[in-house]
Structures are given as structure tokens and as C-alpha cells.
Amino acid sequence: MAKISSTAARGTARSASGSDEGSSAAVRLTGVGKVYGKGGGAVHALRGVTIDIPRGSFTAVMGPSGSGKSTFLHCAAGLDHPTSGTVQLGGTDLSGLDETRLTHLRRDRIGFVFQAFNLLPSLTVTQNITLPLRLAGRRADQGWLSEIVERVGLGGRTEHRPAELSGGQQQRVAIARALVTRPEVVFADEPTGALDTMTAKEVLGLLRQTVDSLGQTVVMVTHDPVAASYADTVLFLADGDIVDAMTAPTADRVAERMSRLGAWA
Template sequence: MSASAAAETSAATHEPSSAPTSPVKGRPDLVRVAARVVDLHKVYGKGEAEVRALDGVSIDIARGEFTAIMGPSGSGKSTMMHCAAGLDGVTSGEVYIGDVDITRLKDKALTTLRRDRIGFVFQSFNLIPTLNAQENILLPLAIAGRKPDPAWFDTVIDTVGLRDRLSHRPSELSGGQQQRVACARALVSRPEIVFADEPTGNLDSTSGAEVLGFLRRSVDEFDQTIVMVTHDPVAAAHTDRVVFLADGHVVDEMREPTAEKILERMKRLDVRVRPDSAGA
């Protein structure tokens, strides 16, 4: 490895920062954040075509918690997640994974950090059709040249209930089973944080409940940290905390959410932003 590559890899895991720690409301034992965005701005286009998808967003994501990001269409929730996960660049602001400001990393170091410290679950599953379930689950580790921890692999497989489907390809699995494969793939490398973008969006209610139950269990039993973008109040009700965005701003949050309370809050947000967002 060259000196420059080694320096980048080191930066991805050891770069110091001034990102402070903070206690989680109601849980003073949790004093560190898994991820943080600070005064985050994301602008697309210029001049009359300019769109401010994010306009000064600041959010702390606590370790060991399940957080939902919600908001009306065009509120910036998916953009925020993509920036926080290092999948999209920022116009200005800071994005931390642990104590690393990923906006300062070069491409190679950012790729290494995403591979080693972040898990992803997407609405479209993103499975490789020519690989079976087990091969899809282990693909990120294979790319990284790492072997799975056998005990942890068995724990993940049994938790998602796919032991008898590991030899099946995606086309031989239901939508819910495919998404559980995607969830297992996100967790098998034991990432510091998992970002899930509408993970139940393509699933029926039964399959969606299975996936949400697995995500909830991974937080409660394995101390996983999960951030989920969703438009579904029922899905968000599985989380510990809901953060609401509107027009690129954080406008509210809720702890101990229920579907009814979330739906009422979303209705108020939708009415509030509709007059200013008709063309968004």
C-alpha cells in the first residue's frame, strides 16, 4: 500500500474531530452519537433552476437507537440520508460517522469507510440476480476480502429466518424474503450504523411487518443503530424517535411514536408546507 493510500485509510478510521458527544434524552448512559450532520446544505442547480433540498439541517443520531426520518414529498428526507451515508456530496456543512467528518475524506477513504462502517438497505433490494441468498449476504465482505464471523453470520441468518432459503436466488424468493436478505447483508459486517431508505416501500403489510420486526430486534438485541427514511406512519411507529423535515429544515421530532400521533403530526406538516411547496 502506498503512503498516500495508507494515510487515506487511516483517516477513515482515526481522523480526530471536534464533534462533541451528547447524552440521549432519557438515557444518560448513551453519551455518544453514531452519526451527525451539522448545518447541512444541499443545493441542486443554479439561478432560477436552483433547488435547496437541505437548508441548514442539524441532527444527531444516537448509538443503539432506531430513528425514522419523515416529511412531506420534497422535504429533503432522502437527500439528507444520502448525504449522511456518504452516498451524495454536500454543498456545505459537516457529516460525521462516529468522530470522522466524511466531507473531508477523499474518494478512496470514503469508499473504505462506507464499506467497513456503514450498512445500507434500499427499497429496491439491490440484490445480484445471479447470486443466491447466501452469496448476496456475504458479497460486501467478499469485496472487502474479509471472512464472516461464523457465530455472527448464524445469528443474523436465524434472526431473519432465512436458514432454509440460503441456496435460492432472488427470483426464487418473495419480496419480503429478498428484503430480509438485504437486511442480513447490511448487518453481516457488523457496521456502526445502517441506513434504510423506504425498506418496506415495495412490500405488502405482512412482509413489511416482518422486515420492521427484524430491524427493531437488531436494535434491541444487538445494539445496532438504524436510520430509516419512510413515509409510512406504521413503519415509523417501530422506531424510538421520529425526526420531521419540511422544505429542507428539521421542524419537529417525536419520541415513543405511535402511528396515530405520527399521522396527526404529518397532516399538520403537510398543511403547513403545501402553500409554499406547490411547485416542488
């Protein structure tokens, strides 16, 4: 298949949720490039990526090693500054924010789930979940806290510490922590990479549920076609650009598409 433009992929991502040009995106990247280094040693991690991520959608990002997946996530989430182009979160242009305001935005409007659970071992489940609120000097909404604890299946575990939990339970704590601030977007970077197959399916089902039941927007970087099959749309990156997008993915279709990425890069 011929390489397609990021603009074409953007239209595919919109159509997955019935969005159109007039609707607002949860995340919008416009001409985003990222270059590491200078001169002959410069590495172009992203090359003018333009894409809209619709609100209330589950988007998976895939590509071979070195394709720019992690850089895409870091720029989209405000963890790294693009060299060129703009990133908007819910209409807010991140390029116009200083580091303090970016920190506040990430804390208040974005949730993060990583392969490493990043829980504090001395804190209980409840304390780990509510940590972002405590850092912001905000009190937890007890009704919302109770709801997300039940949704992630941690009822009866709230006073346990991470060492007393399985890997899957620790990742559920991380997901609950990502949801507690009612973020506009949850970014997940290989969230099932450290989990066994059955536990991974449970965690992916939970992420899917947050989209279907709560209207949450989820953007997930993964190398696993099975994980990508839980998404509404899969974006395929190669050599720093979006080369294709797939709606209603299945594990087999994603695996077959990934096998041809080398020919498109």
C-alpha cells in the same frame, strides 16, 4: 404548532436514548445544507440541518414529497456531499475523505437497505449476504454469519437464489447483508415500500429487533406512519429543515403530525 429549530429536535433525539451532550453520536450533522443548481434555478434540498443520531437507536425520518428526506439520508450516509456543513460518522468527518476512502467507509462501516432489494440474481442467499466482505477481500466470520441468518429467519434458505424467495425473504437477505460487516449504522430507504402489509410488519419487527437485541443504530426514511411507529424517534422534515421530533411515536400520532406539516413548512 410553531416551527422548531433543528437544535431543539437534536435534543429530543438524544433524550430518547438517554444520551446527553457528553456522549458520542453514531451520526452527527452540523449545519448541513445541500443546494442543487445555481442562480435562480437553485433548489435548497437541505437548509442547515443540525442533528445527532444516538448510538443504538432507531430513528425514522418523515416529511412530504420534496421535503429533503432522501437528501438527508444520502448526505448522512456519505452517498452525497453536502454543499455546506459537516457530517460525522462515529467521529469521522466525511468531508475530509476522498472518494476512495468514502467508498471504503461505506463498505466497512455502513449498512444499506433499500426499497429495491438489490440482490444479484445469480448468487445464493449466502453469497448475496457476504458480498460486501468479498468485495473487501475479507472472510466471513462463520459464527456471526450463522447468527444473523437465523436472526433474519433464513435458516434452510441459504442456498436459494433470489428468484426462489418471496419479496419479504429477499428483503431479509438485504438486511442480513447490511448487518454482516457489523456496521456502525444501517440506513434504510423505504425498506417496506415494495412489500404487502403483513410482510412489511415482519421486516419492521426485524429492524426493531436489531436495535433491541444487537444494539444496532438504524436510520430509516419512510412515508408510512405505521413504519415510523417502530422507531424510538421520528424526525419531521419540511422544506429542507427539521421542524419537529417525536419520541415514543404511535401511528396515529405520526399521521396527525404529518397532516399538519404543510402549515409548518
